[in-house]
Amino acid sequence: MPSKQIYLGVIGVGGVGTSFLQQLSKLPSPPTLVLLARSSQTLLSPAPAYSPAIPAGDWQTASANPSLTKSGALSPSEIVSYLSSAPSGSRSVLVDNTSDPALASAYPQFLKAGISVVTPNKKGFSSDLSLWKDIFASAASGGALVYHESTVGAGLPVLSTLRDLVATGDQVTRIEGVFSGTLSFLFNTFAPVSASSEAKWSDVVSQAKDLGYTEPDPRDDLNGMDVARKLTILARIVGLQVQSPESFPIESLIPAELASLPGTAAGIQEFMTRLPEFDGQMTALKEQAEKAGKVVRYVGSIDVAKNEVKVGLQQFDKDSAIAGLKGSDNIISFYTQRYGSNPLIVQGAGAGGEVTAMGVLADLNKVLERL
Amino acid sequence: MPSKQIYLGVIGVGGVGTSFLQQLSKLPSPPTLVLLARSSQTLLSPAPAYSPAIPAGDWQTASANPSLTKSGALSPSEIVSYLSSAPSGSRSVLVDNTSDPALASAYPQFLKAGISVVTPNKKGFSSDLSLWKDIFASAASGGALVYHESTVGAGLPVLSTLRDLVATGDQVTRIEGVFSGTLSFLFNTFAPVSASSEAKWSDVVSQAKDLGYTEPDPRDDLNGMDVARKLTILARIVGLQVQSPESFPIESLIPAELASLPGTAAGIQEFMTRLPEFDGQMTALKEQAEKAGKVVRYVGSIDVAKNEVKVGLQQFDKDSAIAGLKGSDNIISFYTQRYGSNPLIVQGAGAGGEVTAMGVLADLNKVLERL
DSSP states (O other), X not given: OOOOOEEEEEEOOSHHHHHHHHHHHTSSSOOEEEEEEETTEEEEOOTTTTOSOOOGGGHHHHTTXXXXXXXXXXXXXXXXXXXXXXXXXXXXXXXXXXXXXXXXTTHHHHHHTTOEEXXXXXXXXXXXXXXXXXXXXXXXXXXXXXXXXXXXXXXXXXXXXXXXXXXXXXXXXXXXXXXOHHHHHHHHHHSOSSSOOOOOHHHHHHHHHHTTOSOSSTHHHXXXXXXXXXXXXXHXXXXXXXXXXXXXXXXXXXXXXXXXXXXXXXXXXXXXXXXXXXXXXXXXXHHHHHHTTEEEEEEEEEETTTTEEEEEEEEEETTSTTTTOOTTEEEEEEEETTTTTSOEEEEEEOOOHHHHHHHHHHHHHHHHHHO | OOOOXXXXXXXXXXXXXXHHHHHHXXXXXXXXXXXXXETTEEEEOOTTTTOSOOOGGGHHHHTTOTTSXXXXXXXXXXXXXXXXXXOTXXXXXXXXXXXXXXHHTTHHHHHHTTOEEEOOOOHHHHSOHHHHHHHHHHHHHHTOOEEOGGGTTTTSSOHHHHHHHHHTTOOEEEEEXXXXXXXXXXXXXXSOSSSOOOOOHHHHHHHHHXXXXXXXXXXXXXXXXXXXXXXXXXXXXXXXXXXOTTSSOBOOOSOGGGTTSOSSHHHHXXXXXXXXXXXXXXHHHHHHHHHTTEEEEEEEEEEXXXXXXXXXXXXXXXXXXXXXXXXXXXXXXXXXXXXXXXXXXXXXXXXXXXXXXXXXXXXXXXXXXHO
């Protein structure tokens, strides 16, 4: 296939961003990296020649290169303007490796200008329905592409599979799964299938926090919002008009008494200190499930016919795939007309810099194939 | 995206072909069907106008349309010639819904002529390594695309996932799974996890045959060749130079004494009649596994570092994902450097007209997006 010249702007050099740049640098024929932005710094290849390129594998020392332009933080409009000045016949792609809602809400600007967007950032796809619609309408009008596989299940083939099912005319009836690596780890440890565990909930949370499996404030995992955002995306792909992740029931695992503690270091510490007061409630839930020969898990589900999205605790048979999940794995089951009573299942690590970046890079490869 | 005019030739109207045409007819903007071939008949839109098109949803009555050209069976060269006379600026795609090795060995001709190929036919990708290489080299030289997702696991996202892992630089270390819906059903029924089963092997085979789950001659499933072909494809995608599916060990489940019975109706009947003589051997295998707290399953595996491909019986822990498989589901586990100790798993129906056709149509959609 004849391939156009592709110019790449990458925002974010956190865990995912760093892995992405590393993986990008090892592609046999990578696109030309011309913009690399981190919080307050932007590195640019001088326009309009877009030369020299920024070396993706060596970006940390590239800012010392006098041939590259250094700038402070650029606004989304400024980035659109820079990337859309690419020479005629070439195309530009934005890779957003942040979780920034402001940048996400500017995707329509990029897309209308013909700049494709690849991102693991959930915000653009799981906020107001109007933004979702604006993103896809803008892509169509600008002749640009949007890929966001890593917004659900990191590098696992979740969205691509669901889009294929829908595009080929299968009827998706139900989607169910464990969508949070953090909550997967917490429940697999707190209520394992194989042995009855004496573990206290607060100890498990504390352990996960120490291992870096939770957000700095574990309440950002325990509130269920991350799972709700993923369900919002899946439901919209199936065609449900979900207004926002707040428009369906989310069962929060934060005790009401601790919800209003501030998100400061002191507030987080007080949360962790007081969490043991509520261990009895979680143990009761675990024991109740055990009496029924089951285990408790934190899941999301979509019932398409009922137009119902739910996020929260449910009991599962011990020999079910969800109960048998290991470590911090995700599992997503698609029930469809064609697949019948046994769902199509995708399972594996659903978080982590390397596998998330892999999903972003695989998306970028698809965009490069199509542009 | 501006889309080119795409002309489609479809070969085969068996179980997969029929489902494919049905699904194709429901696409919002399907490509133009200009050639439809079944064993001894070919229906064509008169070239060079390629008009009128063949109605995909109504192909069975279309042969009565006097505006369409009827012909006997065309050779691959004749089909290449017909499809490559498409007007300048348009593109053609061959969808091969047969399992014909002769047509598969002609893929390079199609591809060199710029005709893309989409197929669930394993033969082209699992025969001699020279044909595999010729196919992909021809695609590159002809600027055409080849997609064959449904050659492994039907519509399950198996090959696309593996190609993404490889293309983004992950190190695939091991692939393991149950790749045959028929053998999955046989062992899930013969040696279920939950209850000890008194089922005799020959009865289970007979039941599967009656349900239409086996090939007309069950030895075509029991010889392991179908699984070996799938493993050959996966191994080649990972980069192993597998010469042919005969170049690694395949454990056949056909008793040696019955292997040489002819493939005629009488031969098949004698096979089924004499199979009970060998029930003791299979029961012994089952009981041996049970003593170790395990179950026996027919699996394929690839150890990349050892360059080792194997197909045959293995014992699995009862709480393993492979042991817990239901019905005639497939399961494929990818062990990679990035995914660590817990593999990326894809599971679900790996056979059947509807889900296989869905994989073919999803591939076709990707080709349409890229052409």
